[in-house]
Amino acid sequence: MSFLDRILDPPSYGYEKNGALHVPTPREIFSEFFSRLNILRTRKNWLALTGWATTLGFGIPLTLFFTHHFSVWLLLAGFVYSMVVLGTHGTIWFHRYATHRAFKFRNAFFRELCRNLVVKTISEEAYVISHHVHHARSEQPGDPYNAKAGWLYCFLADVNHQGIRKDLNARDYAQLCKLMEHTGVHLNSHAQYLKWGSLCHPAWTVAHFLANWAVWYGVFFLLGGHALALALFGWAGVWVVGVRTFNYDGHGGGKDRRRDGVDFNRRDQSINQRWPGLITGEWHNNHHLYPHGARAGFLPYQFDPAWQCIRAAHWLGAITSYRDFKPEFMERHYLPWLEAQKAKAVAVAG
Template identity: 55%
Template sequence: MAFLDHALEPPSYGWQDNEGNLIKPSPNQLWKEFFFRLNVFKDRKNWLGFFSWLKVLCLVPFFLLFVFKFFSLWMLLIAFLYSMIIMGTHGTIWYHRYCTHRAYQFKNKFWRFFTQNLTLKIIPEEIYVVSHHVHHAKSDKPGDPYNAFGGFLYCFLADVNHQPISKSLSSEDYDRAVLLMKHTGLKTNCYSQYQKWGSLAHPGLAIVYWIINWGFWYGIFFLLGGHALACTIFGAAGFWAVGVRTFNYEGHGKGEDKRRDGVDYNRKDMSINQLWPGFVAGEWHNNHHLYPKSARTGFMPYQVDFAWCYIKFLNMIGGVSFYRDSKKQFLEQYHQPYMKNKEAVTNS
């Protein structure tokens, strides 16, 4: 816990006041922090946040081409499937359940590489993983990088304002950050390189990887359906990249207590199970906070979990050697006692 207290670079407005209460910055403060941290000319250590949003901006022309040149109902359906289901589910499979929580293990590096590159590469693992560990340690409390009590912009701009790792880690703490990423296959900087770039990843390698990943997928989509299909899918990926930044605000009740009895069993934070993120991405968020290391979070019959389907399928064909599944534990510890108590109250 001590490491996670200072693993992230604190914003200029701070995490909490002298009484320990969350500091809720104004929209002006949030935008000012955002553009300050994007300024690579002032500080090259801002490169990762700038790089992440640069990729989003690069997808805008594809989105405009899809809307104004290649639009059709078939293309709209493809865009929906790719952005909402494929990109969403991949985010859950790769960033959430593997990179952060190690809910399953790949048999070898091939299956890890295959899964990592199933879609366009947009979000750097480093920004997601370290900050997500902090999110679970401090969920809905000061220091949570996407604390819904901070408001919509607090969450939407979090990947730049709150999620990057601290630029002043000791060598020992930097090694701890490296260990959080070691299983992902990320080639990390040595400590002297970290002191230069302020990140685990090296910008040169990140740029090369980006070019190869996007070039490969554009070529595949072009061969399948020409520029129309390629622009549609790239534009859809850009839509997802913006939309996913709204998830934790929604997934924690927009700063309100929206938990429901018999649906949201975890009461340690404000996370909630939502039908839309659950159906399209397997993100049953309250279940996940209850069992963060489970490779399955769709515990109830109606809770479709495409991410779990992929993990289970890879296990069946030998690509995944180990996984954790907490469904039985959830039913025994939470759902069945709830139903028995509900029945007893009804019959009394």
């Protein structure tokens, strides 16, 4: 068993049966979900519980916005902040940097600035570790958000499948820490990990969330009072719920929806979608083709706002280097495809 195959805590219903993917029933999924949220059963459930308490907590400002401060302009501002700003930041920070190290910051100041550039909604640990496994096991048993297992399987994956194992030895734990050490997260010692079942410590994590929220609520309040602050915080909750649905859609809902001339990665069923691509730079098939790239929009119509931000930060000096695979993509994939299309057209015409 490889390292990535043994770092996540498998669900009680297992990933496979008789050598094939096991698709659990909704009852099995919900039973596992609530069991892993039960802090009374074990304190090692704290991160999963905190994640969903945070997500549901954003419902408070969202409700207050709609009941006390609603306006069409603030609704639009919240929508843009949620879909574009938070989405693009998620692509830059969680996806391209924290997981794949597609670029390097000049120093810790710029890293922390990027990390806290928006309202904090999820912890790095909940995303990064499982995403490495996702790329290693895409659409195979063990993929923590395998689209072939259904929408609910993916939607509740952060609790049911994405948590790290709670019994890693010191050697495996040290190797696991290497996947997170560049993110600036304060990591537990092995002894602390055995106590809390996580890479990050509850005190540091909660303090970070509260400090981030206090600063951003203050900024939004100064710009537009409670109305703007509640609108943007509330819509942050919409994003953190919606992002849990992305991988199911980004892998064709478990079906092969790849298109010739659009989706060149054939190792899995990831697809390029216009909406998440244009507003956040998440051209998902391109990303699976070149996961360590700072750019995922390769073709002329594939606008990549995350890449534009990374390139701007590099121009300003905050980022010292990045990896761009567009030239390789064009040479190895797109141009040969164009030549093949031309050859087919000539053959048909002849």
